[in-house]
Amino acid sequence: MRRPGNDHATRGQMMVEMAVCLPVMLAVLGIVVNMLVFFGDCARFDRIAAEAVRSQAASPGYDAYGSTSRAQAVQSLIQASFADSDHLSFSVSASGGSSAGSATDGSGVSLSLLPHLETYTCRMDYRPWGFGGSFFGISFAGIPHTRVYVIDPYRPGVLL
Secondary structure, three states: OOOOOHHHHHHHHHHHHHHHHHHHHHHHHHHHHHHHHHHHHHHHHHHHHHHHHHHHHOOOOEOOEOHHHHHHHHHHHHHHHOOOOOOEEEEEEEEEOOOOOOEEOOOOOEEOOOOOOEEEEEEEEEOOOOOOOEEOOEEOOOEEEEEEEEEOOOOOOOEO
């Protein structure tokens, strides 16, 4: 049986519940949207970084075009592919690995018939929107995503 005046109390309780639940639902929605954008950027980054290393770094370095220059070329190609994304930052580093099983002669020159492998480490840092560097006083640097590619510069187009 209905009592007069009970509808106002029910409506007031629903308003309080909505006022409590709405910020929580919006926070969860923001986290889900940021996760989906991050996963999409990671998938795109993996594909573009592999192609950039394959096209820019798979040639032996001569004179000024050594590993560092090729890493910069890879990084600039990745940045150009993500020119519309201001929430991402990129870094690429290269390290030339020495061949295993190489022999040295008396003059210190390394002689090897094994391939000279180079390692390119491509890193993407994702800064979620809504977090302007800090969240409730906690600084937030971003979420890193790293891919490592090993190539032989004398076998173009091959990622190991």
